[in-house]
Amino acid sequence: MVDSFDDAWLSWASAQDAALGSGESSGHLNTGSEARNIWVLGEVRGGFAGPELRQAIAVARELADELGTRVQVPVIGAEAARASEDLIPLGADTVLKVEGVETFHPEVWTGALGEMIARHRPELVLVAGTRLAEEVAPRLAVRARTGYIADAIGLTLDDAERLVRVTRAVLGGKYVTTSVIEARKPQVVALRPGAFREASPDRNRRGQVVPVEVPAPAAPRLVVGDRLPSEGPALEQARRLVVGGKGVEDAASWALLAAFAASLGAELGATRGAVAAGLAGPERLVGAAGAKVRPDLLVAVGLSGSADFLGAVSGARTLLAINRDADAPVMAIADFPLVGDLATLVPAWAQMLTAR
Amino acid sequence: MELIFTEEHKMLRQMVREYVDREIRPVVAEHDHNEEIPREFIVKMAEQGFLGPTIPEEFGGAGLGEIGFCILAEEIGRVHSALGTALGAHAGIGTTGILLDGTPEQKAKYLPKLAAGEMLAAFALTEPGAGSDAAAIKTRAERDGDDWVLNGQKMWITNGGIADLFTVFAVTDPALGAKGGVTAFLVEKAWGVEVGAKEKKMGIKGSDTRQIYFKNVRVPKENVLGQVGLGFVTAMKILDMGRMILGAGSLGAAREALDLSIKHSTTRIQFGKPIAENQAIQFYLAEMATRIFAMEHMVYYTAWLADNHQKVTLPGSMVKLFCTESASWIINKAVQIHGGMGYSAEYPIERMFRDARICEIFEGTNEIQKLVIAREVLREHAKHAAKV
């Protein structure tokens, strides 16, 4: 613990300057005293880039083109070669193959990345908003004595200052804020999953895989064990989701909705109003205090669309709403706002599904 | 009300409201329909401290004072009058006797059990021939060695079928009557108290109301409550404290009725606009709100007086009279505002209407309250006139 950020920064910065030129040349890796390059942290599973990483690379690519710098992605050693076949066509210039790290462990990965960031001084680190944004990136920001902005839904560039302006939503999505990390590098920014589109892969893009050595990690203090059965509905991972609100007035209508969701192959969620009315248990809650969801299809039934709900479903790709009130907030943002009575529409749709 | 409510009172209200929304709202219709509140449901409230609100902490109670008890009664009264009645009979008039006039041994023996819900309590004064004329009770207690033997019958006893401990008023000296001839006893059900069938009622159907019978029930002398012969004094003291709790329950029901009426009248569209835009409805809402404002201040001021050890006979009576009449008026208007829906069993208003009616009758009819109030007012006047 230090009492002043400035002391820590100065002593670290001077240590870096002293270390200049002592490491082996590693291609495009930055060993100068000016912060350069955009790093992207995300999940690679079995050598394949996860969707959040793909979205983050698209963002990084656009920024890198404007800034005239490079996109570099650290990947666990064992996965780097396969991952580079995804990452480079998507926009990465360099895959940093971290030698000696064979599987993901938050402490080990934080240690490796922390050391790499200190050595190579990226100017911007974009983080996919997965567990990395909770277990790794915040610790890196503290370690680097730099600022951290999470859950970004938009990024713009201040070219002159080489700074990103980050837009995020607060208070259940009712307000958006714009923030910037000015006084420190790297700027560490985590991106909301689903808020950005991934780019189409360009198979003609060229890039490099560069091996990077890191010090051997200390023994982890968190020891991961077996998988456990998950309890409750998997709302956050659902590709299709039906969410019912207070407008589903009674238990019988709710049962109808549940059956409809099942026949659609969708998970069933509930708004705060529906949980408060006893229609569903709190494990089904979709909202600021519940699950934040990113389904391909979200069917919102009998809910008006409070700010905390709308904020939690902003990652849904297609939103269909069924409501009697054409002016309900959810209807204004739905791709398919259906004005009608759920008591007739839900059974009619269910019937169409069974007819197929 | 900021003058009276402490931070603890506000936290308490918040907590009770959450409990009511979570645990009570979902089951109130079922309890009314089945005409029963399961005993376990009541006993479970002991964990929250609801069964011993005015029992001191040293006996396992919550030590909330009368203001705290009124907050509890108000928030429950919003939603479940039958439960509020059962709770008032147990934690209010069923327990207050021991708190006011109990010996240290009686307190140590019974208060912890009452707070924990191991024993439920009831208050037994009324008889078939003695309602408003409470002095006409006939249940007899005769001394036999170290015991008193009880014979008689009580009627309209709330919690009659579920109570384990009754505060019973019996005649110990027929010649003296109410003034010196009535004694209060703490009678355990296990000593042979018999209960009759559950009464079928217009409202508060979940509340268990019974006749109870004493046939040579032996009560040890240690269970005389207060002094022999001064039972009536004990009864009046207990009832004085009970009235503000009843008032609080009526206040809660009235508030809920107003909230529902506002919700309904602002969403019900007739003639192209919400009915809340009609002056007739607005006048009702204004009168409801005004009465509630008065009720709220009466109830909590009286509770404050009680917590500050002031006499509450007169204020309590006025609270009972005004709050029960106002609540009936307000709920009746709520039915009217809801129109057909106010009459339908699908909505809570009709149950609230049926539940409210008893309040002007029990715990001393409103006519008796008026006699009490008039007597006090005239007595004050006479005192003043005498001085001149």
Place this chain on the structure above:
Amino acid sequence: MSVRSIAVCIKSVPAEPDVAIDRVATRIAREEVKGTLNPDDRHAVELALQLKAQSGAARVVVVSMGPESAREVLKEALAMGADEAVLVSDPALAASDVVGTSTVLARALEKSGPHEVVMLGSRSLEGQTGAVPGMVAEWLDRPLGPRVREARLEGDELAIACVDAEGAYAARLALPCVLSVGREAPRPRLATAMGVMKAGRKPFLQLALADLGLDPGSVGKAGALARLMAVSAAERQRKGKTIDASRPDALREVVGKLSARGLL
């Protein structure tokens, strides 16, 4: 190592996020909006109380940084059963960013400790960064148990269950540690009436910035490394034309379109 003290960092968040806030400045006008205990923090307090019972710890200490609304949520946690409260309140702390907040909390935990286990709610309704637990863990140089739904003391370690994108997994965590607690943790108990009455008598420590020994330039608005530039009302983005479902073929058309997009 046995567990003697469990700390929980809690926060007050606006009770009604839907309530329109008229004055929009570069910090949200907190004083005008009624506060409530952050839902994930409620779960953290519950888990802490359960861990106290299971591990034989002597106390649960709740810690909050904020203005008066923080005092109320500390009282609420005391009414739930926490044993002591620590309030860090100082005008200089206003508009702290997430790094500043975590610095202050870490220092307050050191001052009021030692606490073998520190718990925090995974996310707050207000900020939604999910970063504070990790940062506090880093300042304290402790391992982090992420999105924990269960925790028991077994020997010298905590046996925990964590929730992730694929479901859940078991893990063991060395002491001392930090736990991030999510909504999958046990349902928070309601305060009892006895708890409410006792809350006012429990130890309540108030700390100002000077008590923490932190440089004022490193916290609050002055020390914020992520500088807030602007706040504005969110704009609705999508606009589909409303479809009158009473038209006989309306639903069929919609279902057809969804099918064409491969969504059904």
